[in-house]
Amino acid sequence: MSVGTGAGGDAGTGGGSGLGRIGVVTFPGSLDDRDAQRAIRLAGGEPVALWHRDKDIRQVDAVVLPGGFSYGDYLRCGAIARFSPVMGTVVEQARLGMPVLGICNGFQVLCESHLLPGALTRNDHLHFVCRDQRLRIENANTAWTGDYTEGQEITVPLKNNEGGFVASEHTLDALEAEGRVVLRYVGRNPNGSRRDIAGITNEAGNVVGLMPHPEHAVEALTGPTTEGLGFFTSALKSLVAAS
Amino acid sequence: MSERSERTVMHSLDTVKHAEQTPDTQLPWAELGLKEDEYGRIREILGRRPTGAELAMYSVMWSEHCSYKSSKVHLKQFSEKAPQSDAMLVGIGEQAGVVDVGQGYAVTFKVESHNHPSYVEPHQGAATGIGGIVRDIIAMGARPVAVMDPLRFGAADHPDTRRVLPGVVSGIGGYGNCLGLPNIGGEVVFDSCYQGNPLVNALCVGVMRHEDIHLAKASGTGNKVVLYGARTGGDGIGGASILASETFDDTKPSKRPAVQVGDPFQEKLLIECTLEAFQERLVVGIQDLGAAGLSCATSELASNGSGGMRVELDSVPLRDSSLSPEEILMSESQERMCAVVEPEKVERFLAICEKWDVTATVIGEVTDGDRLGIFWHGEQIVDVPPRTVAHDGPVLQRPYARPDWQDALQADDPARLPRPADGDELRAAVLALVGSPNQADKSWITDQYDRYVLGDTVLAQPEDGGMIRIDAETGLGVALATDGNGRYAKLDPYAGAQLALAESYRNVATTGARPLAVTDCLNFGSPEDPAAMWQFAEACRGLADACRTLGTPVTGGNVSLYNQTGDVAVHPTPVVGVLGVIDDVARRTPMAFADEGHLVYLLGDTREELGGSAWSQVAHGHLGGRPPAVDLERERLLGEVLVAASRDGMADAAHDLSDGGLIQALTESCLKGGRGARIVVPDGMDPFVFLFSESQGRALVAIPRSEEVRFNDMCGARGLPATRIGVVDGDAVEVQGQFTIPLAELRRTHERTIPELLA
Amino acid sequence: MPRVVVDVMLKPEILDPQGQAVQRALPRLGFEGITDVRQGKRFELEVEGPVDDAVLARVREMAETFLANTVIEDFTVRAAEPDPAPDAGAVA
Amino acid sequence: MPRVVVDVMLKPEILDPQGQAVQRALPRLGFEGITDVRQGKRFELEVEGPVDDAVLARVREMAETFLANTVIEDFTVRAAEPDPAPDAGAVA
Numbered sequence A: 001m002s003v004g005t006g007a008g009g010d011a012g013t014g015g016g017s018g019l020g021r022i023g024v025v026t027f028p029g030s031l032d033d034r035d036a037q038r039a040i041r042l043a044g045g046e047p048v049a050l051w052h053r054d055k056d057i058r059q060v061d062a063v064v065l066p067g068g069f070s071y072g073d074y075l076r077c078g079a080i081a082r083f084s085p086v087m088g089t090v091v092e093q094a095r096l097g098m099p100v101l102g103i104c105n106g107f108q109v110l111c112e113s114h115l116l117p118g119a120l121t122r123n124d125h126l127h128f129v130c131r132d133q134r135l136r137i138e139n140a141n142t143a144w145t146g147d148y149t150e151g152q153e154i155t156v157p158l159k160n161n162e163g164g165f166v167a168s169e170h171t172l173d174a175l176e177a178e179g180r181v182v183l184r185y186v187g188r189n190p191n192g193s194r195r196d197i198a199g200i201t202n203e204a205g206n207v208v209g210l211m212p213h214p215e216h217a218v219e220a221l222t223g224p225t226t227e228g229l230g231f232f233t234s235a236l237k238s239l240v241a242a243s
Numbered sequence B: 001m002s003e004r005s006e007r008t009v010m011h012s013l014d015t016v017k018h019a020e021q022t023p024d025t026q027l028p029w030a031e032l033g034l035k036e037d038e039y040g041r042i043r044e045i046l047g048r049r050p051t052g053a054e055l056a057m058y059s060v061m062w063s064e065h066c067s068y069k070s071s072k073v074h075l076k077q078f079s080e081k082a083p084q085s086d087a088m089l090v091g092i093g094e095q096a097g098v099v100d101v102g103q104g105y106a107v108t109f110k111v112e113s114h115n116h117p118s119y120v121e122p123h124q125g126a127a128t129g130i131g132g133i134v135r136d137i138i139a140m141g142a143r144p145v146a147v148m149d150p151l152r153f154g155a156a157d158h159p160d161t162r163r164v165l166p167g168v169v170s171g172i173g174g175y176g177n178c179l180g181l182p183n184i185g186g187e188v189v190f191d192s193c194y195q196g197n198p199l200v201n202a203l204c205v206g207v208m209r210h211e212d213i214h215l216a217k218a219s220g221t222g223n224k225v226v227l228y229g230a231r232t233g234g235d236g237i238g239g240a241s242i243l244a245s246e247t248f249d250d251t252k253p254s255k256r257p258a259v260q261v262g263d264p265f266q267e268k269l270l271i272e273c274t275l276e277a278f279q280e281r282l283v284v285g286i287q288d289l290g291a292a293g294l295s296c297a298t299s300e301l302a303s304n305g306s307g308g309m310r311v312e313l314d315s316v317p318l319r320d321s322s323l324s325p326e327e328i329l330m331s332e333s334q335e336r337m338c339a340v341v342e343p344e345k346v347e348r349f350l351a352i353c354e355k356w357d358v359t360a361t362v363i364g365e366v367t368d369g370d371r372l373g374i375f376w377h378g379e380q381i382v383d384v385p386p387r388t389v390a391h392d393g394p395v396l397q398r399p400y401a402r403p404d405w406q407d408a409l410q411a412d413d414p415a416r417l418p419r420p421a422d423g424d425e426l427r428a429a430v431l432a433l434v435g436s437p438n439q440a441d442k443s444w445i446t447d448q449y450d451r452y453v454l455g456d457t458v459l460a461q462p463e464d465g466g467m468i469r470i471d472a473e474t475g476l477g478v479a480l481a482t483d484g485n486g487r488y489a490k491l492d493p494y495a496g497a498q499l500a501l502a503e504s505y506r507n508v509a510t511t512g513a514r515p516l517a518v519t520d521c522l523n524f525g526s527p528e529d530p531a532a533m534w535q536f537a538e539a540c541r542g543l544a545d546a547c548r549t550l551g552t553p554v555t556g557g558n559v560s561l562y563n564q565t566g567d568v569a570v571h572p573t574p575v576v577g578v579l580g581v582i583d584d585v586a587r588r589t590p591m592a593f594a595d596e597g598h599l600v601y602l603l604g605d606t607r608e609e610l611g612g613s614a615w616s617q618v619a620h621g622h623l624g625g626r627p628p629a630v631d632l633e634r635e636r637l638l639g640e641v642l643v644a645a646s647r648d649g650m651a652d653a654a655h656d657l658s659d660g661g662l663i664q665a666l667t668e669s670c671l672k673g674g675r676g677a678r679i680v681v682p683d684g685m686d687p688f689v690f691l692f693s694e695s696q697g698r699a700l701v702a703i704p705r706s707e708e709v710r711f712n713d714m715c716g717a718r719g720l721p722a723t724r725i726g727v728v729d730g731d732a733v734e735v736q737g738q739f740t741i742p743l744a745e746l747r748r749t750h751e752r753t754i755p756e757l758l759a
Numbered sequence C, D: 001m002p003r004v005v006v007d008v009m010l011k012p013e014i015l016d017p018q019g020q021a022v023q024r025a026l027p028r029l030g031f032e033g034i035t036d037v038r039q040g041k042r043f044e045l046e047v048e049g050p051v052d053d054a055v056l057a058r059v060r061e062m063a064e065t066f067l068a069n070t071v072i073e074d075f076t077v078r079a080a081e082p083d084p085a086p087d088a089g090a091v092a
């Protein structure tokens, strides 16, 4: 995975082709929305800002639900954001096959919206944790991981308070059996996640949720690595392939 | 609740008219913290007795916390002695100073204390500390881009530290993380002097374009005053005067004022909607609501502006409908701001607030004339010249005197302390040092802070300074560090303040950034104690003198007095933050020794200086003697060399030397890079002094062999001593002829202390 | 004002790190004999009219779709008992 | 197992950002008529012996010093009612 590590200006805005418009939703309290936009740009795509109150998702080809504390994460992480107008459209389009990536808070929103099974609970050590996390790609066939290889290990930042993935044993078994565990923590499990799960996908492989932040590992200057960029390049390629 | 019941209840509304008619009515001025002569002055200013609401305003604005009445006469020096600096766009006096960093960008930064509230309720106290300083920065027109948190706690193994520290850290993290501001540095110091009085300081830095600087003033007759953000509740009523001005006495829980709860989500919305309003040029003047709430915001806005102001207090949206007008004026409810907006732009301003789900209300307007009038149900309850509330508070010339114990303390030289005699004892002393709570790894704390959010963090803890990129095209960035050493300041407050500046300056330069400007938080004991007042006066004098020498003006800061438990004050603790600029962040110098074969150079001179040192504390629990000598010209020279080495790509890593001396810095750089080092003690140098002395003006640098000649030539030409002391190599730290410590052992010792104490 | 109380607790099979942390801390503070601790949430909703069956049914719906995440949590809904004096009054 | 319930709520005069967030969201979800929401904590403690006055007194002490932060919170302690069936079963 090699990436230009330069200034992160507007690497490829649009690129001319109609494809590669990736929406990034801003909820009140979203924090990593600009970072997701930058990652999309660095990957060669065109980031499109989406607003939580709008049903209209501006004809984007894919959507990222970014990290942050939507609505302060006050009730449960993602619980309030799930009911925003934009999510109605995102859920509808996701069911029709549009690639959707939920990062951290976005993952929590996807679980609350029942686009992904399970839930994310308080870290077992009860602290917010920010660290560079080693991960293993378990499924390189989703819309967001095609540029990786199965078994590849990457390091990207992890930062959250409620990142422990839980689901019933039955659901966990099914996720494993169907190859829907996309990412696993390597080394110390940072939050008590069941079966070291860091990210999962839906049955169709177009919706992926993960707790770590690939959008913060896209420039050597500001991230621990540039190994997160692959999520965004993968999506752009999958869009081209699907067209 | 007792606060409320103790308050004198006005049975009927105490209007201005009523006050004129009832000159003899007794008001509870003493309970509100005013002195008799101060009350007399208020009567004189008004030509009558104040109303209850006026009294509330004066009392809170004339408190130590808001008026700086004890410190003003000393703080003056920061302006009087300020070095000429073209970089200063806005100086002391505004919410925060503004510094020109080039390319049309301006940066504003400030450090503030939230010490007392953080002892009462660590989580909320610290959280609202972050909230307050962030609002100061937004109120200058800037987008906040990072926070830092210099912290001091009681003894690491004291049971109450287990209550206070985790709460403070979760409060800072909970609030800052939720705002989406990276935490890029700070300090954690343990010392039993802070047992009943932790120091929780918070720094925020923001960035704007020059043309976006906003000031807190209400001008333009007819312009509207808009209050927006959280609804007003009974939070911290009287908090500013009672909580911050008087010694907190934990034996009387009934005296505990209401604690404020922070709502970082609300603040995040406040940031976004304020910045959007700035962008559309909707704001004439703006002020955050902090201590003293609306009393402060309205009087300062009006006082700084050209006219007067009229406020309809009934329009203030309330969380608690039973609040009296006096309480509304004093409430310190968090997450509120006040903007002055031209009438034709109000609609758009309110629409932006609505977009962000922020409650916003027009509560008044700018008037001609020069009075601040506040109305309640149509009746006037305040009629004051705003300047007298906001700026003409009392100024005290508190007596101060060098304490009689100072000589004995300085005479108690650490030279008498037993020292490690051979390699084995040195080895043990090194492990004891790097595993001691003050010198140990702080990741247990800093891992609770998001350092990545916003995507522009180039350096963060444990680096010497935090560094933020502010322009992605050009690579322009700023670096910040905060430092303070209460032990040095206790031994000599004049030198201690200068050493705090020197260290912070050095930390910034080590990253490759050019130091530009200073903010400070002066944490001291009771100003009513002549000894504490002397410490304060000396520290101010020292800092002002040093800033002049180094050419780095103080742009703003904060004073926190009454930091004591009973009669025992904390160490005088001036915390100094330095801001530097770097033209291209890609040139930054990190601290890690990561490359096998690089040469380790020690810059500067090492003398036997152990007074106030970490070694004397860890090995002997000793504090005495004199702190290390201050040599500001040397600091400047060292800084120039470090910046040049970064710019010209000569140094791959650098780490400044501070508490713990050379061996501490070497340990940190080796552990960060995952590489060992072989070190030779220079000829004629005592190994113990070499490793543990805290002589100032020094740094370690790692130089690729290919750069050695060029680097040496540069140091030689500039006259900075540079000694090659070893090489980055292997997986142990070896001091030849003395001892070897495998990295793994060093790491274990360095990293386990804090988790074991707190987990 | 009439109030409805919604209690939300993690399902028994879901790990409760907060409850566990409390339980582990208790002996250190000198409290013995507590064999398990679970920590959940309590919501007090103030409603406009009287708390009748219709109101309770609507609050139950609210809890089901919003206040609780039924993947991991159980809830109960009931009318509030007439205000109990809190054990710790206004200590301040 | 006998259980004691400790309810911890923010004092009425203290800002409750969590409760407010819930309250603001309700109308958007189509739930009207809720005039205030407060969110607190509920602890369920399983005790060894029967829940007598001595046990309740000790739990009260626990709540006072540990479970609640009495600077900003009030609490109540009581023996648990015999297990109510939760309103929502195992939906997952």
Ligand SMILES: Nc1ncnc2c1ncn2[C@@H]1O[C@H](COP(=O)(O)OP(=O)(O)O)[C@@H](O)[C@H]1O
Residues within 6 Å of the ligand: B148, B149, B150, B151, B183, B184, B185, B186, B187, B188, B442, B445, B446, B460, B461, B462, B463, B464, B465, B482, B483, B507, B656, B658, B659
């Ligand atoms: N409370 C804190 N918050 C954030 N960073 C911290 C905190 N305490 C210490 N750090 C960071 O840990 C590193 C080491 O701290 P310290 O030894 O005090 O540095 P120095 O001696 O260079 O001033 C620095 O990067 C500092 O910013």
Ligand SMILES: [Mg+2]
Residues within 6 Å of the ligand: B463, B464, B507, B655, B656, B657, B658
């Ligand atoms: Mg340093």
